[in-house]
Amino acid sequence: MMLERPGRVPQYAESALSSEGTLFELSAILDFFQRNASVIAVCALAFAFLGFGVAATTPPKFSSTARILIDSKRVQVASQQAQPASDPATAGSAAESQVELIASNSVILSAIRKLDLVHDPEFVRPPSSLLNKIKGGISDGIASVSRLILPSAPPGEPDVERDIMESIAGNLFVRRVGITFVIEITYSAFTPAKAAQVVNAIAEAYITDELESKYAATKRASIWLQDRINELREQSSTADRLVQDYKSQHNIVDTNRGSMIEQQISELNSQLILARTQTAEAKARLDRIVQVLSSDVPDATVTDALRSEVVSKLRGQLLELRRREAEWSRRYGAQQQAVVSLREEIGQVQKSLRDELQRISETFKSDFDIAKARQDSLEKSMSDLVQNNGEVRQAQIRLRELESAAQVYHNLYETFLQRYTEASQQQTFPIPEARLITPGLPPQRKSSPMTTLYMAMAGVLGGLLGVGVGLVRMMRDHSFHTPAELESATNLGCLSSVPLVHKAPAYRQVPNAEHQSGKIVAFKAGILRHAFDDPFSSFAESIRAIKVNLDMERVPGKCMVVGVVSSIPGEGKTMVASNLAQIVGQSGHRCLLIDCDLRRPALSHALTRHAKQGLLEALAGQPVRDLLHVGGWSRYAFLPCANSARLGSTDNVVSSPSMKLLLENLQDAFDVIILDLPPLIPVVDSRAIAPLVDKFLVVVEWGQTDRTILSEALGLLSDKAQGKIAGTVLNKVDVRAAKRYSTAYAKYYHSAYHSHYVRGA
Structure with a gap:
């Protein structure tokens, strides 16, 4: 059972709750997953089976891997000498560039033409999975409609090559192995032999492309160098002629030791x-x-x-x-x-x-x-x-300028002549910068589809979908599932959580010898007296919890008038009122239960189906003792609403001076008077009788009552009954379903503890 829960958290517990906020948040997450475990499991299993179906209908693929070693020393035609790639960043960029080159369309197209894949059935009409067939059918339908609207020429061989190239690119994976200069090429095909054949063809196409590109670059460099050499030769000759002409014009004669005048000055000085x-x-x-x-x-x-x-x-x-x-x-x-x-x-x-x-x-x-x-x-x-x-x-200054220019042209000419010689040698004997170190071999087992992986990924996706469904359900669910939620939303204490009784047995009438009038209460269904007939049940304990809370509110020696209401019909207020009256009467208090739902007296129909007189007759002045019905199993009396005629102004009836006088007269004969009032939203009777009621019990149905409706009902009641609401009662709690919202609330309070005391009894 659910024991009494206070309306506010005690001050001494606030610090503990705040310090354990993270724990409560984690608990809320766990409760969410537990609450939606079935939905998440169903979605995960459904998607896992779907993944299995996709894997089963997908044609297997086989992957073959080849490795190419790239020379780290890049030969550069236009540089002074070959420079090793010593800079790690530069080396890494060069290696990654080769990875992109291997996966380029030009290399793939060379491999296609070498293997003549245009006429290979595996590439022209490749097998496809069920999903691809469905997608292909949809695409073909769209294409057919497009051709009807905009006719186009049928695809020729270039389009087939493009489709095959795109297919190979989609199944090709090229990566650099670590920080080395080894490039790993992996290709997946529908047959092992074809996978090895294509991956080796791509590797060879890359190496051939490297040689051809180097040859072409060397040839272009040779042509450019030759033109540059001719230009530099002419410039060098022109510069030499300018030097000689200048010497002749200024009578400058050079010897091995300098100019002649300088030699004469030196000798004359000696x-x-x-x-x-x-x-x-x-x-x-x-x-x-x-x-x-x-x-x-x-x-x-x-x-x-x-x-x-x-x-x-x-x-x-x-x-x-x-x-x-x-x-x-x-x-x-x-x-x-x-x-x-x-x-x-x-x-x-x-x-x-x-x-x-x-x-x-x-x-x-x-x-x-x-x-x-x-x-x-x-x-x-x-x-x-x-x-x-x-x-x-002065003349030699200009002469030295001319000689310097001539020397520069001469050096450039010598350098470019040397580069031209090297380029000619490279053009004659090209050296490849890459070599195949590990050729691709036909694989022994398939690489895809991996059924376990497909199922796992689909299961995870389904689980995420289940979580999404759970979140949507949680956002759309505006009802209450735990007393804490109810207290947080209403700022009222939840006096008790009444568990749902799935099936209560029908009980026969029991004569009561103490009833002087001979009138006894006949039950239509056992749920209205379940707390009395099964006193050790959690249901009975939850009703007792309500009674204990009311006892703390009641002034000793004074009768308390308790009104039991709900927001809308069907929340179980009548059942709570009936069982509460029995528990109060069983405890020795004089209790009177009055059916004040004049619009729909369901309690009267269930307890005194054949009664002809009741509340309306009492209000008319007839003696109340002649109108009461008592239960032969508990000390409580019941005043039904026997008149079945529909009244137009029931609010005037329940708020009339006669009603006030009736309740004042009954307070002398009873300790507790329980009023089964109509719902707050559709009927105004409960608000009309509010001034005559000491305390209200608001019954809330677990998992059904909307928060907005409850808030509106409490607002209506608070206007007329300020400070008279004793608390709320969470009714029809499905203990098994409640475990999904709060494990401790459902398991320990309603199952473990109650079972312990039942066994102890």
């Missing part, structure tokens, strides 16, 4: 340096000899510097005579004749020495003049050459 040295030496000797002439006897250093034997000899004689003259003068006296003779001889030697020095001085002076004259001549020649060299240098 001579000038030597002449200046010789002039300086001659001047030094001249100055020295002049100094010597001013003295009587030159010293030995000067004598040695002059290197004259005559001067040396005379100087020796002079020194010897002076020694003898000094010795003789000391010995014989200064006036002695011999000494005088020595003095005369000394004078002659000095004169001879001075004459010799004078002669040498004249010679030195002549040498100095000659050296000076030679130096002046060389300086003048140097000045003239330097002046001429400035003009030559």
Whole structure:
């Protein structure tokens, strides 16, 4: 059973609920899948069988794989030399470009023409699956209609080639193996041999296309290089002629060591340096000899510097005579004749020495003049050459420009001539950049269709469709399935969840000896007394939960008037009111059940089918005791609505002063008065009697009552019964179906706990 649920979450539980929000969201997701498990399973199984059917009707295909190795060193005709693809990004781009080239239409078309696939039945009329046949039939029908409207020529061989090319492209898969230069080619065909044949043909077509493209590129490069070489040869010859003409115009003669003027300047500079040295030496000797002439006897250093034997000899004689003259003068006296003779001889030697020095001085002076004259001549020649060299240098600047241009043209000519030679060799001996390392072999087993994969994918798709259907059902379902949903939508406490009784037995009448009038209640169906007859059922416990909540609302010693209402007919308010009256009476309280549904007194027809008098007679003043019916199994009384005549203003009846007086008089005799009121939406009686009611019970049918209708009904009731709504009752709860909405709510509260107490009993 469902025990009492409070209308609001206690404050001490709010923090726990907020901290476990993620858990509740996950639980809601699990509840959604559990609730729609059957729909999801049916859709998944249906699609899985559909996938099996598609796989069974699809012709098998066989895949063959070949591998090609691409040379990482790309030969480039116009570059200086072959450059290895060392940059990973560049290498990867080059490899991916080859992948696209293999899958290109030109390579596929070459393979088609090589194998003559235009006349191959497998490609002209390939087998197709059931789905493809259906699609083909639809396409053919559309095409037929189009041809009727716009006639066109029948397809020729080019169209067949195009169709085959598109078919091969659709079954061809080319990829690069990792980061290597290996390209993997996979082709799927309807026969193993054809798969291997086509994949090898595509690989060979790619290699052939590479050779042909290289040959064509080399040939184009050779032609272009040849034209460029002729142009450069003419430009180089023209530049050489300009250089020679310029040299002739400016009298520029080049030697191995530079220009002639520069060589002359260099030689003349050497001579000038030597002449200046010789002039300086001659001047030094001249100055020295002049100094010597001013003295009587030159010293030995000067004598040695002059290197004259005559001067040396005379100087020796002079020194010897002076020694003898000094010795003789000391010995014989200064006036002695011999000494005088020595003095005369000394004078002659000095004169001879001075004459010799004078002669040498004249010679030195002549040498100095000659050296000076030679130096002046060389300086003048140097000045003239330097002046001429400035003009030559200006001409050489332009000459060097012409020579540089000529050298550039010559280098370009040599480079292009070398490239032309290499291109001619490559054109003669083309080297392939790719080679087949793993040829395609006929496969041993089919590659498609994979039945398990088809079924799995179809099952997943069906499951997703089931989830979508579940979401649509959830969005379209505006009813209530759990007390939490009901409380959240109404802000009212759900007092109880009354389970659905699928089949209640019909009970016979039981005499009640305590009934003084002899009137007893006869049940049309056992559902109206099920809580009394099966007291250990979850149904009975849910009715008791309502009774407990009302007990907490009731003031001790004072009668409580409870109105049981619903939004629309058929929600089970009459059943709840009848069973609630029995449970209240069984608990020892004096309980009166009144059928106030004057428009449709279903409760009266079920409990007192043959009653002729009831509520209307009581309002007219007839004694109530004579109109009551009691149940022989429970202490409660029932006041039916026996008059079957249709009344036009029932709201005036239930809100009349007579009704108010009747209820006031009955409150002295009963502890609880339960009113079975008509629905709120179609009839206004429940709103009219609201001022006379202490508490209202709003019955909501599980899985049926629309949220909008309930909201409107509560709005109508709240206007007249502000604060009088005790809560809601979720009625006719299908416990098994409720598991799909809340496992804990359906399983533990209604199944596990109730079974535990039943076994305990």
